[in-house]
Amino acid sequence: MSENMNANEVDDPFLCVFQFFDWLQENAVPLLGGIVIALIFANADPGTYEYFFNGECYVASDDSYNSSTADGIDDGHRRFLAGSSDDHADDDDDGRYCARWLLRDCPIFGHRWTIHFVTNDILMCFHFALAMKEVTEALLPGGSLNPPTKAINIFFSTLGGVLGPVLLYFALLNLFIATGMLDKELEKGCGGDGCSYEDLAAGWGVVTATDIVLAWLVGRVVFGNGHPAIDYLLLLAVADDALGMVIIAVFYPDPYEPVEPVWLLLVLLAMLVAFLLRKWHFRKERASHQDWQAYVWIAGVISWIGLVKAHLNPALALVPIVPFMPGPNHDALEHLEEEVEEELEEEAVEMDGMHAKDLIEHRTSVDLGSHEGSVLFRQRSGSLKRWNSFNSGGGGSQKGDSEDEDSSDHASSFMGELPNLGDVLQEHHEHERGRGLTIQAGLYAGLVGHTVDDALKVIEYDEDGNEHLNVSTLDEFEQFWKPLVDMFLGIFALVNAGVRVDGVGSMTLLVSVSLILGKFGGVVLMYKVAKYLGFPAPLGVRGHHVRMIGLIATLGLTVALFVSDVAFTDDEIKSDSKLGALLSGLTGFVCWGLSKFYHFKDEDVVEQAHAQVEEELAEMIDHFKASHRCMGVPTQSPPGEEDARPDTGPTPPVSSTDSSSAVSSDEGGGDTIQLAARPGKIVAREQARLQQAVSTTEI
Numbered sequence: 001m002s003e004n005m006n007a008n009e010v011d012d013p014f015l016c017v018f019q020f021f022d023w024l025q026e027n028a029v030p031l032l033g034g035i036v037i038a039l040i041f042a043n044a045d046p047g048t049y050e051y052f053f054n055g056e057c058y059v060a061s062d063d064s065y066n067s068s069t070a071d072g073i074d075d076g077h078r079r080f081l082a083g084s085s086d087d088h089a090d091d092d093d094d095g096r097y098c099a100r101w102l103l104r105d106c107p108i109f110g111h112r113w114t115i116h117f118v119t120n121d122i123l124m125c126f127h128f129a130l131a132m133k134e135v136t137e138a139l140l141p142g143g144s145l146n147p148p149t150k151a152i153n154i155f156f157s158t159l160g161g162v163l164g165p166v167l168l169y170f171a172l173l174n175l176f177i178a179t180g181m182l183d184k185e186l187e188k189g190c191g192g193d194g195c196s197y198e199d200l201a202a203g204w205g206v207v208t209a210t211d212i213v214l215a216w217l218v219g220r221v222v223f224g225n226g227h228p229a230i231d232y233l234l235l236l237a238v239a240d241d242a243l244g245m246v247i248i249a250v251f252y253p254d255p256y257e258p259v260e261p262v263w264l265l266l267v268l269l270a271m272l273v274a275f276l277l278r279k280w281h282f283r284k285e286r287a288s289h290q291d292w293q294a295y296v297w298i299a300g301v302i303s304w305i306g307l308v309k310a311h312l313n314p315a316l317a318l319v320p321i322v323p324f325m326p327g328p329n330h331d332a333l334e335h336l337e338e339e340v341e342e343e344l345e346e347e348a349v350e351m352d353g354m355h356a357k358d359l360i361e362h363r364t365s366v367d368l369g370s371h372e373g374s375v376l377f378r379q380r381s382g383s384l385k386r387w388n389s390f391n392s393g394g395g396g397s398q399k400g401d402s403e404d405e406d407s408s409d410h411a412s413s414f415m416g417e418l419p420n421l422g423d424v425l426q427e428h429h430e431h432e433r434g435r436g437l438t439i440q441a442g443l444y445a446g447l448v449g450h451t452v453d454d455a456l457k458v459i460e461y462d463e464d465g466n467e468h469l470n471v472s473t474l475d476e477f478e479q480f481w482k483p484l485v486d487m488f489l490g491i492f493a494l495v496n497a498g499v500r501v502d503g504v505g506s507m508t509l510l511v512s513v514s515l516i517l518g519k520f521g522g523v524v525l526m527y528k529v530a531k532y533l534g535f536p537a538p539l540g541v542r543g544h545h546v547r548m549i550g551l552i553a554t555l556g557l558t559v560a561l562f563v564s565d566v567a568f569t570d571d572e573i574k575s576d577s578k579l580g581a582l583l584s585g586l587t588g589f590v591c592w593g594l595s596k597f598y599h600f601k602d603e604d605v606v607e608q609a610h611a612q613v614e615e616e617l618a619e620m621i622d623h624f625k626a627s628h629r630c631m632g633v634p635t636q637s638p639p640g641e642e643d644a645r646p647d648t649g650p651t652p653p654v655s656s657t658d659s660s661s662a663v664s665s666d667e668g669g670g671d672t673i674q675l676a677a678r679p680g681k682i683v684a685r686e687q688a689r690l691q692q693a694v695s696t697t698e699i
Contacts, residue, residue, distance in 0.1 A: 018449030025447050025486045028217050031558070034493025035582065042498030052101050053115055053495045109308050119495045120565060121314045123488045125304065126481050127558070128245060129318035130446075131212065133478050134234075135242045136323045137438050142334035144235055144436045151436075153537045154232060156530035157523045157546070158239040161553055164522015165207035169514040173200060181506040190570045202567045203507070203577055205251055207515040209244035209559035210237040213489065216443055218552050218588045224601035228344075228435065228540035233549045234443075235436030236523070244559050245319055252566045254311035266306025267320060274299040274324035281326050281473070286461040289470050292477040295321055313566065327474035328438070328456045336455050337435050344539040345425050347606040419620040424613050428539055435538055445475065446482025489558065496561045497582060499575040507573050511564075511580025516554045516587060523550035536616055539609040544598065551594075554587045 012018075024030060042049045103113040111117050138145040145151055176182045182200065189195040215237045219230040253259045274295055281290040296318065304317035438456065445452040452471045460470045471479065527537065527546045537546060560581035568574040595601070 015449075021448035021483065022450070025483060026217070026220075028213050028486075028489075030487050030490030031213060031493050034490035035497040035557075035585075038494045038496070038498035039501070039582075041494075043501055046500060049498050053498060054100070109305070111308070115491075116495050119488075119491050120562065121308070122304075124315040124492060124562065125300070125317050126485050127488065127492075128316055129322050130478055130481060130485055131238070131241045131245065132319045132322040133325075133474060134212070134238045134439050134442060136325075137327055137333070137442065137474060138235065138238060138436065139323075140327050140330070140333060142330035142332070144333075144337065144438065145239070149430065151235060152535040153527065153530040154235050154239065154436075156526040156535065157550075158236050158243070160522030160524075160526025160529075161210065161236060161240055161519050161550070162208050162243050162522070164520075164525070165514045165518030166204050168518035168521075169204045169207050169510065170201065172510050172514060176506055176510060181509075185507070185570075185573060189573060195570060195573070199568070199570070200507075200573070203511060203564070203573075205244075205247045205567060206511055206560050206563045206577055206581060207518060207556065208240070208247060209556050209563070210240045210519075210553045211555045211557045211559065212237045212241060212443075213486070214555040214557055214585065214588060215552055216440070218555065218591050219549075222548060222552065222591050222595040222600055223545075226605075227600065227603070228538055228605060229545040229549060229600070231436040231440060232538060232541045232545070233552055234439040236549065236553060238436065238439055240553070241559065244563075245316060248313055248563060248566070249316050249319075252313060252563065254313075255566065255569050257311040259312065260310050263306050263310035264312075266309070267303050270299040270303035270306065271320050271324070273302065274321045278324045278326060286465065287326075288462065289460045289468075290326060290473050292325060292473050292480070295325055295473075295477075299324075315562075322474070322477070325472075325474040325477060326458075327472045329458055332456055332458070333438060336437050336441075340435060340437060341428070341539070344606070344609050345428065347609065419617065419624055421613070421617060423620060424617050427534065427536065427616075442475065442478050443482075445479050446486075448483050450479075452476075452479060492558065493561075496565055497578065499578045499582070501579065504579070505572075505576040507576035508580040508583065511560075511577050512583040515556050515560065515580065515584045519554045519556070520547075520550040523553055536612075539612060540605045542608060542612050542615075545600070548591060548594065548598070548600070551587055552591050554584055557581060557585050560584065 038049075038053075100112070100114050100116075103115065103118065105113075107113070111121070137143055140146060145155075148155060173182075177186070177197070177200075185195045185200060187194050190199055212234065215233055216230070219227075219233045223229045277290070277294055277299070281287055299321045300318045303321055304314050307317055308314040441453050441456060444450055452475045454469065456472070456475060457469045458472045460468055462468060524547055527543075527550075531537070541549075561578055564574055564577040564581055568577060
């Protein structure tokens with residue numbers, strides 16, 4: 001159960017109601033329950049399930065039409081379904097008709113009011129709107145992804161999480177075709193005429209996205225509340241879904257009608273309306289509060305009409321509107337992540353009087369000019385950073401640092417000096433302080449009985465000029481719709497997850513393997529690439545965390561079901577694809593099982609961050625020396641280090657559980673502290689305990 005329930009009194013009679021709905025939302029009960037009910041319903045009574053929930057049409061002359069599905073159904077309910085135009089609503093020239101339960105007889109823009117249409121094309125608007133809210137807040141000035149250099153490692157992992165499964169999908173598709181595993185679909189699928197390669201290839205979008213709701217649930221189960229790995233996972237999932245929404249908009253229009261781009265002018269009009277609403281809000285320096293309703297019911301409705309008339313997916317109607325809603329200010333977003341980052345940096349080096357801020361500030365930069373490209377592993381914008389040493393007394397300058405030295409002396413000095421602790425911390429502070437904290441804060445605020453954190457609220461004024469701390473329009477929108485959308489997902493699952501389980505088809509295997517192996521492999525591989533290029537993961541997130549994150553990211557349930565519904569027109573292939581998406585949900589149980597062996601919940605985040613910095617410093621020294629050996633340039637240890645320990649190459653990282661490898665650099669009288677040469681926090685505590693025990697024995 002989440003903490004900080006917003007009940008004024010412990011004996012509030014509605015507290016149990018808040019707690020119950022909070023439990024439902026946190027554990028994704030509506031979504032998971034809808035899946036279970038749909039699978040049971042579809043396999044126990046497929047005819048009734050088809051009648052109420054399936055959105056597809058049959059062809060009258062096709063022998064595959066099962067008349068038993070229409071038994072007991074009034075003929076007045078045989079209608080053309082979503083995708084058929086009004087021009088054809090009164091005739092049977094194309095032979096397409098459906099026996100479906102309609103919410104009302106009157107169509108809207110050529111679409112019939114089936115439960116499938118209302119769920120996928122109307123209710124899902126708000127699901128994608130909330131996903132866009134998280135993207136928007138991350139991209140706001142000061143957000144986790146603004147500037148993008150704040151989260152380069154996560155960007156790499158996201159790219160791997162999209163390209164990995166797509167590339168594997170096409171590789172397996174060609175392999176399955178070559179081995180005859182898809183002969184049935186190629187010869188008899190797609191209405192009996194046989195599917196083309198393009199028909200089967202259309203499913204590549206199914207394997208791209210990550211389900212934020214399930215990822216958050218499994219992440220908390222595996223890592224425990226508050227672990228930095230959860231923020232990394234959510235930021236990856238949000239960036240993943242941002243790409244997924246673009247893929248749906250561009251590559252998956254209405255399969256039955258040609259796109260009519262002229263209607264996109266209505267979408268532009270809706271964006272103009274949203275822009276004017278935003279400008280109206282900020283017309284005065286002392287802005288008053290603005291509600292979200294006008295953005296949704298005016299601009300959102302116009303956008304929805306434009307997309308549905310253009311024969312694009314109307315579920316994305318609010319995606320171009322949400323970014324215009326006023327959100328938290330720059331200072332609030334920046335301060336939230338800066339505070340956490342600085343705290344972890346400080347605790348990661350909190351030994352012997354060392355302070356992260358001092359270590360970073362005592363670093364200097366030097367422009368090597370013509371030496372660009374001649375130094376090891378890192379060069380950015382032609383400017384290379386000079387590696388300086390920092391002593392335990394609060395820092396000092398190196399020999400050759402005097403102001404009268406010319407640039408060539410600086411370069412020569414640079415070429416021989418090893419990286420130090422300040423370089424590691426600076427790298428994290430510049431390129432990995434984007435943590436996605438606002439995503440998890442928003443998810444918690446959207447639970448029934450919870451409120452938006454005060455750190456994300458904005459100062460607004462009433463009509464009398466009195467100052468108030470209010471929830472921003474963007475966060476208020478999420479707080480209102482999140483409980484409803486979580487319930488909507490139960491209906492979505494009921495409508496879309498009902499597939500006949502007659503075995504595992506080739507398309508099921510293709511989707512599930514591509515989604516699980518492709519996404520896992522892509523995330524882990526690109527994480528390693530980013531780290532090799534000099535962009536580590538945020539403090540507290542190490543390699544074994546990223547491997548688990550990659551496995552959790554394979555949960556592509558909701559969006560995978562949605563894309564399966566629009567990617568394929570053949571019922572059997574569509575069902576097989578949906579079954580593959582559902583099977584990806586089983587990885588959640590695998591993650592839970594693995595967490596019982598790896599004990600992520602029991603980790604000390606500070607100790608993990610400390611060990612991470614040790615490893616990265618050792619890797620920096622490795623890369624530095626390897627590069628200089630290739631160039632034939634001698635390297636030198638910083639002053640004092642020769643006395644501290646012999647020059648035996650880069651010091652390996654000290655494991656937090658291996659006390660035998662711990663060496664203290666101040667034992668030899670050196671004036672430089674290298675974290676890679678110092679005991680880890682666990683080792684240091686164990687040494688202190690043993691020393692105390694010895695002292696007690698002597699007494």
